[in-house]
Amino acid sequence: MSDIYSEILLDHYRLPRNKGKLFQETISVEGKNPLCGDEIVLHLKLDGERVSEVAFEGSGCAISMASASMLTEDLKGRTLSEVESRIDQFRHFIREGAEPEGESLNDMISLSGVAKLPVRVKCATLAWTTMEEALRQVAKK
Amino acid sequence: MLERDVRRDFPILNIKVNGKPLVYLDSAASSQKPNDVLQSYCRFCESRYANVHRGIHTLGEAATGDYEAARRTVAEFINAPELEGVIFTRGTTESINLVARSFGHKFIKHGQSIVLTPMEHHANLVPWQLVAKAVGAELRFIPLKEDGTLDISEARKLIDHTTALVSVTHVSNVLGTINPVGELVQLAHKVGAKILVDGAQSVPHMPVSLRELNPDFYAFSGHKMLGPTGIGVLYGRPEILADMDPFLTGGEMIREVYLDHATWNELPYKFEAGTPAIAEAIGLAEAVRYLTSIGMERIAQLDHLLTSQALNKLSREPDTKVYGPRTQHGAVVSFNVKGIHPHDLAGLLDREGIAIRAGHHCCQPLMRWLDVQATARASFYLYNVPEDVDALIEGLKVARKVLA
Numbered sequence: 230m231s232d233i234y235s236e237i238l239l240d241h242y243r244l245p246r247n248k249g250k251l252f253q254e255t256i257s258v259e260g261k262n263p264l265c266g267d268e269i270v271l272h273l274k275l276d277g278e279r280v281s282e283v284a285f286e287g288s289g290c291a292i293s294m295a296s297a298s299m300l301t302e303d304l305k306g307r308t309l310s311e312v313e314s315r316i317d318q319f320r321h322f323i324r325e326g327a328e329p330e331g332e333s334l335n336d337m338i339s340l341s342g343v344a345k346l347p348v349r350v351k352c353a354t355l356a357w358t359t360m361e362e363a364l365r366q367v368a369k370k
Numbered sequence: 371m372l373e374r375d376v377r378r379d380f381p382i383l384n385i386k387v388n389g390k391p392l393v394y395l396d397s398a399a400s401s402q403k404p405n406d407v408l409q410s411y412c413r414f415c416e417s418r419y420a421n422v423h424r425g426i427h428t429l430g431e432a433a434t435g436d437y438e439a440a441r442r443t444v445a446e447f448i449n450a451p452e453l454e455g456v457i458f459t460r461g462t463t464e465s466i467n468l469v470a471r472s473f474g475h476k477f478i479k480h481g482q483s484i485v486l487t488p489m490e491h492h493a494n495l496v497p498w499q500l501v502a503k504a505v506g507a508e509l510r511f512i513p514l515k516e517d518g519t520l521d522i523s524e525a526r527k528l529i530d531h532t533t534a535l536v537s538v539t540h541v542s543n544v545l546g547t548i549n550p551v552g553e554l555v556q557l558a559h560k561v562g563a564k565i566l567v568d569g570a571q572s573v574p575h576m577p578v579s580l581r582e583l584n585p586d587f588y589a590f591s592g593h594k595m596l597g598p599t600g601i602g603v604l605y606g607r608p609e610i611l612a613d614m615d616p617f618l619t620g621g622e623m624i625r626e627v628y629l630d631h632a633t634w635n636e637l638p639y640k641f642e643a644g645t646p647a648i649a650e651a652i653g654l655a656e657a658v659r660y661l662t663s664i665g666m667e668r669i670a671q672l673d674h675l676l677t678s679q680a681l682n683k684l685s686r687e688p689d690t691k692v693y694g695p696r697t698q699h700g701a702v703v704s705f706n707v708k709g710i711h712p713h714d715l716a717g718l719l720d721r722e723g724i725a726i727r728a729g730h731h732c733c734q735p736l737m738r739w740l741d742v743q744a745t746a747r748a749s750f751y752l753y754n755v756p757e758d759v760d761a762l763i764e765g766l767k768v769a770r771k772v773l774a
């Protein structure tokens with residue numbers, strides 16, 4: 230088994246990026262894994278079609294928290310449609326365990342071992358499904 | 371320790387997990403299987419297998435004989451008062467659902483109460499929620515005291531003339547609490563209520579005598595007591611079973627069938643619709659023989675020794691909170707380490723070859739009572755040794771270092 234508790238993952242867990250609230254966020258969306266008790270809130274600030282800032286709050290296992298931290302780093306500055314395709318790319322990656330073609334997944338590569346741990350897939354994808362929900366809510370506005 | 375090295379009987383204990391020898395501390399979820407059980411299953415399928423209660427041929431007779439012998443073995447093991455009260459099911463969950471469907475919907479009436487506890491496994495909670503909703507009954511919960519034991523003085527008040535059924539776990543799969551089932555049986559019977567006991571965590575670990583306990587229903591699973599999955603037991607008092615409607619219908623449970631109606635087979639077959647888990651029942655009987663050869667008293671002592679060691683050592687670890695009572699404790703120990711999600715604890719221990727359970731253990735209401743999202747849980751069985759407890763404690767130290 231490749232070790233999921235890699236240094237990169239632990240670094241994001243110990244020193245989460247963009248953890249906290251935003252000043253004047255556009256939207257906040259909550260996500261939960263009731264089965265494991267992971268909880269997160271994503272805060273987004275939009276500048277037109279672009280995510281100008283993203284932060285998260287929450288508690289949960291190292292995988293869910295590190296993944297949220299990585300998400301905030303990765304998605305900041307992207308347009309909504311870029312975010313959407315990035316979510317698809319991440320999903321595919323977590324399912325297959327192999328890095329997809331195209332743009333590098335950077336630190337997220339450290340989550341590749343999760344593909345072999347079906348129980349933990351939900352932890353790794355929590356922030357991303359929450360982001361997807363945020364996109365849905367933005368579209369409705 | 372046991373006089374005999376039982377570890378040699380369990381082939382899986384020789385495997386390595388992540389390069390480390392396996393330390394299996396998750397028997398409360400499911401136990402490992404000894405050679406005898408694995409072989410009995412194979413032997414039966416290789417030389418005596420056919421469907422039961424049907425074929426008038428040599429194998430059909432052999433299989434039927436073995437299957438019914440398995441029922442007798444299990445009935446003796448739990449000292450059941452009547453053989454026809456011993457029904458093979460898929461496990462505890464199915465056993466309880468059977469009672470909820472066939473007894474609950476028929477005999478629990480509007481305005482009556484069903485008395486449970488907050489420490490029930492979802493399998494002994496959700497079926498009663500559905501019954502209560504369908505018939506308009508009230509769910510009542512015997513409160514827990516601070517140490518995770520039942521408040522029996524409250525139970526005396528809650529179990530009253532409105533009570534149709536009390537349904538409680540014998541041993542909590544999270545807190546390890548051993549409930550005073552004998553007393554609860556008396557309280558229930560005094561007001562004319564029936565009582566079901568969830569024995570999923572007791573039958574594998576301690577001597578259980580239904581003649582002494584005297585419950586109306588008793589449920590347990592084969593896979594937690596060295597047996598195969600897909601087989602379990604419901605004991606029911608025959609006079610109650612006789613008045614209950616069937617649970618599943620179809621083959622085997624039937625006597626006469628006409629185009630527009632049917633009559634039911636005698637007990638226990640009335641509640642064994644379709645082809646049962648034949649080889650699994652034979653495997654379960656072998657598991658019972660294996661447990662009996664060691665002795666349930668001995669197994670209870672060994673569990674107690676390991677559990678006490680774990681409780682003591684864990685409570686001395688920094689930032690570690692241990693749940694449940696300190697005495698009268700079944701073979702499970704639930705705990706949390708401050709700042710570490712139990713899933714990470716389990717994930718990091720797995721790197722060391724140590725298998726524990728982490729999560730809500732199918733007891734979400736109990737997690738709320740403990741005010742936690744989840745707990746880590748180590749559970750013990752006859753193939754565990756004190757070194758396993760030490761490995762757990764060492765593993766925790768490593769985990770704390772990694773995540774600190």
Ligand SMILES: Cc1ncc(COP(=O)(O)O)c(C=O)c1O
Pocket residue numbers: 398399460461462463464491493494539541542543568570571591732
């Ligand atoms: C107390 C208790 N009740 C019921 C069950 C359900 O057993 P099964 O999944 O074998 O039906 C379990 C198993 O986890 C249990 O520990």
